[in-house]
Amino acid sequence: MKKTIIPIGPYHPLQEEPEYFTLTVDGETVVDIDAEIGYNHRGIEKLSELKNFDQSTFVIERICGICSTSHPYAYVRALEDIAGVEVPPRARYIRTIIAEGERLHSHLLWLGLAGHFLGYNTVYMWAWKLREEILDVMEIVSGNRNNYAMFRPGGVRRDINPDDIPIVLKKIKKIVPTLTMLHKAVRDDPVLHARTKGIGVLTKEESINFSALGPTSRASGVARDVRKDTVYGAYHEMDWKMIVTENGDVFDKVVVRMLEMLETIKILQYCFTHLPAGPIDSGLKGIPAGEGIGTHEAPRGETFHYVRSDGTNRPVRHKVRAPTFMNLPTYKATVKGSQLADAVIILAAIDPCYCCTERMAIRDPGGKRLFDGRELVALSQRKSKLVQEQLGIRELPLDALGQVAP
Amino acid sequence: MTLTTKALLKSLWVFHLSTGSCNNCDIEVLDCLTPRHDVERFGIKLAGSIRHADVLLVTGSCNRKSAALLQKLYKEAPQPCFVVAIGECSLSRGIFIHSYNCPQPLDALVPVSAYIPGCPPKPEAIISGVLKLIRKVKGKR
Numbered sequence: 001m002k003k004t005i006i007p008i009g010p011y012h013p014l015q016e017e018p019e020y021f022t023l024t025v026d027g028e029t030v031v032d033i034d035a036e037i038g039y040n041h042r043g044i045e046k047l048s049e050l051k052n053f054d055q056s057t058f059v060i061e062r063i064c065g066i067c068s069t070s071h072p073y074a075y076v077r078a079l080e081d082i083a084g085v086e087v088p089p090r091a092r093y094i095r096t097i098i099a100e101g102e103r104l105h106s107h108l109l110w111l112g113l114a115g116h117f118l119g120y121n122t123v124y125m126w127a128w129k130l131r132e133e134i135l136d137v138m139e140i141v142s143g144n145r146n147n148y149a150m151f152r153p154g155g156v157r158r159d160i161n162p163d164d165i166p167i168v169l170k171k172i173k174k175i176v177p178t179l180t181m182l183h184k185a186v187r188d189d190p191v192l193h194a195r196t197k198g199i200g201v202l203t204k205e206e207s208i209n210f211s212a213l214g215p216t217s218r219a220s221g222v223a224r225d226v227r228k229d230t231v232y233g234a235y236h237e238m239d240w241k242m243i244v245t246e247n248g249d250v251f252d253k254v255v256v257r258m259l260e261m262l263e264t265i266k267i268l269q270y271c272f273t274h275l276p277a278g279p280i281d282s283g284l285k286g287i288p289a290g291e292g293i294g295t296h297e298a299p300r301g302e303t304f305h306y307v308r309s310d311g312t313n314r315p316v317r318h319k320v321r322a323p324t325f326m327n328l329p330t331y332k333a334t335v336k337g338s339q340l341a342d343a344v345i346i347l348a349a350i351d352p353c354y355c356c357t358e359r360m361a362i363r364d365p366g367g368k369r370l371f372d373g374r375e376l377v378a379l380s381q382r383k384s385k386l387v388q389e390q391l392g393i394r395e396l397p398l399d400a401l402g403q404v405a406p
Numbered sequence: 407m408t409l410t411t412k413a414l415l416k417s418l419w420v421f422h423l424s425t426g427s428c429n430n431c432d433i434e435v436l437d438c439l440t441p442r443h444d445v446e447r448f449g450i451k452l453a454g455s456i457r458h459a460d461v462l463l464v465t466g467s468c469n470r471k472s473a474a475l476l477q478k479l480y481k482e483a484p485q486p487c488f489v490v491a492i493g494e495c496s497l498s499r500g501i502f503i504h505s506y507n508c509p510q511p512l513d514a515l516v517p518v519s520a521y522i523p524g525c526p527p528k529p530e531a532i533i534s535g536v537l538k539l540i541r542k543v544k545g546k547r
Contacts, residue, residue: 065430128440
């Protein structure tokens, strides 16, 4: 059978970010997929290494506009990991408030765009109208709609004004009935059932093999959430549920995100009512030499930052791994064999964010790629071997991995 | 002012182009279309293709890969085509000015008719900017 290649992008009316997909189709069935990114690459890791630790938080914030809290959160946690400082309780609560507010507006944004991709613009308009209310809350709390600039190594930059709290709580309370109504409308809609149930199924095994993160993995039955797995912020001080579903199709991904929004509102209400008194900054001065990692559960999954410091005021190495970097390959597993009309919503279901994911490839003047995947793996293996030799670690055979004592 | 320009100003169709931004300005552009801000009341509509558009809304810091595409798209646009730079990145490359991948600002690549500052600019600012552009083209400064 003759195969046809359909290009999508880089500037496509459905996408708000530039990226280029080539879908190989056989009739109406998708056979293969390839993605090309790089239209958003700004060299943030390098820029971060040019600025000092405090200035870097502002660059990190602009990795992605929607995750503008997740990246600084993971970054400051990496710095606190190096310095070994304890964050004051009030700062932890304010951080949690900002992070959860971001999750709420990001999930609503996604819900709206998913409706838009399905050609169901009513959901788009409703979700974005509701999102404005949350952005208002964030504007009251932090002073800006999107880039909040609240994070600094060792604490937060600004305090929450106690006079604002009753206003904010009233606004959040007003959101709940509309949100519940929207949930019911989306959950029970026969049209949405027909378009999303059993479409783009990511099985539990595939999810584990691809190391899917966040709602993408939780919809496939893998209970993985940084907020539950590690102790940070104020998450362990209150009662909330991790939403896990079993089927792994697009509908389940919608359900996971919608139920998460209600949990997020619970967390927000608890944080605002139980905001502890005290300082908002631990007065961290300078970062000692060393290396640290920081993680945070962004709306799309785990954000991972690695920072190495040599005792000066700049990071020597800063590595960012955004959740979409792990989630995007699952698209290859879910889209194969599906109908062409479903390809867009299956992609949208992982909530891709290309700004976070941007990587760079080095080519020689002839256009040939210099470091391909195999070479990078070889480089990494060579480096691991070097580290093993330096530290005197013996290489374990693969079967022994299960028997290593914890 | 020609008849085409006069008619065009009554309903500007915009094409939204992201050239290496952090997504925030793009979201705010989409936000303008949703119920609270609703730019359709001014006749402004998002066009699916550059060939239907009268205004090019450019966000982002024009990195190497998208700068070439931007110039190509600008040539494909029907004239007159007004370019509006949205956000600090497209004005001056903002925080990315020292980046190895953002060599030129937007106005060195294509002529720009209006600048809307902010990081990101609020939807109100974007609407006000586009309306100011209409007034500017009409000759009422």
